[in-house]
Amino acid sequence: MTDQEASGRRLTTQEAAERLGVKPETVYAYVSRGQLSSVRAPGGRGSTFDAAEIEALARRSGRREPQPAIGDLVFRTGITLIEKGRYYFRGVDAAELARHHGYEEIAEWLWTGELRHGTRFTAPPQLLEPARRAVGALPAHSSAMDRLRVAAIAAAAADPLRFDLSTEAVLGTARSLIPTLAEALPYVGEPRGTGPIAWQLWPRLTMRPPDEAWLRALDTALALLIDHDLAASTLAARVAASARAHPYAVVSAGLGALEGPLHGAASGLAHRMLAEVLERGGAAPVVADHLRVGRPVPGLGHRLYQGEDPRARTLLQLLEEIPDASAALAAARDVVTTTARHTDSHANVDLALAVLSVSSGMPAEAGETVFAVARTAGWIAHALEEYAERPLRMRPSGHYTGPRPPQPVPSAG
Template sequence: MPRTSRKIAPPAARDEAPSQAAGTLVDARTAIERLGIKMQTLYAYVSRGWIRAVPAVGGKGNLYYVEDLEALGARGRGRSTAGASGERMIRWGGNAVMQTSITAIGPDGPRYRGKPAADLVRSHRSFEECTELLWNGVLPDAAVVWQPARPGAGFQALAEGITQVASRNHSRRLLSVAVEAYAASLGRNPELTLGAPTLAARQLTQAMAAATGLLAARPTYVLNDAPQSIAAVLADKLDIRPTSSHLRILDAALILSADNELAPATFAARIAASAGADLFSCVTTALGAFEGMLTGLGCEQAEAALAQSRTADAYLDHLKGMLARKSPVPGYGHPLYPDGDPRATLLLELAREINPMPMRGKIALKCVERAHEELGLKANLPMALAVLCAVLAAPAGTPGALMSVGRAAGWVAHALEQRLAGFLVRPRARYIGPS
C-alpha cells in the first residue's frame, strides 16, 4: 500500500465523522511503521478511541491522524515508557478527542444516535422514549411506561432528613443527596440489587424527578406508587398544572437537555464509570461537576436576573451594566452554537404557545426578546429553561433541576458506553515544579 499524506479541509458540519478536526492524515502502513506495532494493535487503538480514523478518498481503507500517533509515541509504542503510555490514556483539552456514538453536535443542535433532538420534540416524543434511544440505541415504536421506583428499607427516614435541609441548598446538591439516599436504601450494590443497568437507570431517574419536590414551599421527597411519566411526576412535584401542553413542554425541556456531547459533567460521569462506579455514583459525580455558566449555575443566575427585574427596561439596564463591566452575562451565548442555541430557540417557541400565561412569564419572554433585539444577545438553553419556568410559574430553582433530570439520561448513556470501551480514563500529570 503506497504511503499517502494529505491535509483535510475545515469541516462543513461538525457532526460528520471525518470532520471532527483538521490535521495531517497517513495510511495504515505508515501508522504502524511510525508506532512500531502490528496492524491488529492499530485496530485495537482505534477501537479504544486512542487513534481517530477517517475513510480514505475512494473508500479504500482508512487514514489516521498523525497527532494521535505522536501522542501515543511515534518512536515505538512497544518501547514507550509507562509515563508516555499513561499520558495518552486520555489526552483532554486542546485537540484531544474521545470517540462516542451517542451524540453529535451540529448547527441544528444535538443529534441523539443520529436523530435530531429537535425532531424528537416536534414529533411529540416523550422523555422516556428519548432515554431508551440514548441508552439502547433504539427509538421505541410504542409509548414507554416505566414501573414505579421501589426503594429499600430506611429510605423514608433518609428522605425526611433531606427535607430538613432543602431550603438551604441548591437543586444540584439536593438531587445528588436524594439519589444517594435512594441508592443507600438498596444496599452496597444498588445496581446489582435492581437486576440490570437499565432498570437501575429508570429508577434513578424517577428518584431524581420525585426529588424536585424539595424545591416546593413545603419541601417533600416522596416517590409515586403508580406508574407515571417523568413529565407528570415533575408537574406533580413542582405544582404545575398537568395539562397536555404543560406536559409536552416539560418533555421538550428534558429531551433538549438530555445530552450535549462531552460537557464537563458528562466527562466526569465517564471518568467515574471507567473506574468501576455504579450508575448512581456516576450521576452524583456528574451533579457535582454541573456548576458551570452553561449548566446548573447558569440556570440559577439567568433565573435570578429575570426574577429581580420587574420590567423589561429594568432587565436591559441590568444587562447593560454587566456588559459595561465586561462581566459574563448569564443565559446568553454558547461556544458550540455561535449563531444561536437552537435548543433555546425551539423551547422559547413552545413557551410562547402556553395559554393562559402568568404575567411573570410574559415579562420573562419580553426580557429575552428585547435582549436579542437591542443588545444582540442570543439566549442559550439555561435562559430558555428560566423563561419556561417563569411561564409555568414553577418554584425557584426549577430550571437547574429540569436540566439536571434531563441531562441524567445522557450521563447514564455515556457511563454505559464507557463501560463497553473497557479502559480507565486516567490522564497523567507532567510535573513542572521545583526538583
C-alpha cells in the same frame, strides 16, 4: 465508523494510515503482504483503499483511531454529534426527536437504539422510600441539588446489586433511578398521581396546577437536555465509569460537576435576570448593569453554536403556544435585542429554561433541577459506552511545578 458507513467508500492513503494509526509506508506494506487491496486513484496520483477492508484490518490489528494531540481530550462516542448549528442523538436530529417523542422514549433511544412508544419509568419502593427518608432528614434550607445528591446516595445504599455492571443491570438501574430522583423531591404543589417524569416533576417545582401545554413544555425541556456531548458533568461521569464505579456513583459524579455556576446553575442566573427585567419594565437597565460591572449577560451565547442554541429555539417556539408565557418571552426577546447592539449573542437553553421557570411560577433553581434530572439519562448512556472501554484509560500525567527534590523535612514552628 460502522460497517454500513464504510461499505463502498474509498479512502486515500493518508486517510487509511490515520484510521490504522500507522505511517503511509506501512499501508503499502500491508498491500504487498496481501492484507489490503488497492486501486490506483484517478489521474494516477496515489492509491485508494476500500474503507470496509481498512475497518476490518483495524479491528484485527487492535488499532484505534489516532490519539489527539497532547492537551486535547477526545473520546469516541456514538451518542451525540454537534455539527453545523444542530445536534443529533444517534444520528437523528435531537430537537426533532424532542418535538415528537417524550423524555423516557428518547432516553431509551439513547441507551439502546430502540424507540419504544409509551415508555414509562417507575420508582421501586425499595429505592424510593430510603431516598425520601434521606431527603426528608435534610435541613429546610437545602437546595434541590442537595436533595438530588442525597437521593442518589440513599438509592445506591438500598441496592445491594449496584455493582453489577452488565448492560441489562445498568439499564434497570437507570429506569429506576431517574423516577426515584424526581419523586424523592418534596411537593410544593398538589400531587398528580402516577405518570411520566414530567408529570411527577411538575408539582415538585411549582404550586401552579399544570395543563397539557405546560406539561408538554416541561417534558420537551427534559428531552432536549438529555445529552450534549462531553460537557463537564458528562466528562466527570465518564471518569467515574472508567474506574468502574457503579451507575449511582456515576450519576453522583455528574451531579457534583453540574452544580457549578458555569454549568447547570447557569439557568438560575438567567431566571433572576429575567425576573428583574419584568420588574423594571425593560431589559436596557438590567443589561447595562451587567455590562457596567463586566459580567456576561446570562442566557446568551454558547461556545458550540455560532447562532441560536437549537435547544433554546425549540423550547421557546413551544412556549409561544402558551399565553401565560408571553410576558417572560417578551422579556427574553428584549434581552436578546438589547444585547445585540453590543455583541452578536443568541439565546441559549438557559434563557429558554428561565422563560419556562419564570412564567410558571417556579423558583430560580428549577432550571437546574430539570437539567439534572434530564441529564441523568445522558450520564447513563455515556457510562454504558465507557464500561465497554478499557478500564482506567483516563489517567493523565501531572506536570509537576513544585520545588525540586530533595527538600529538607520541614520542622514544626
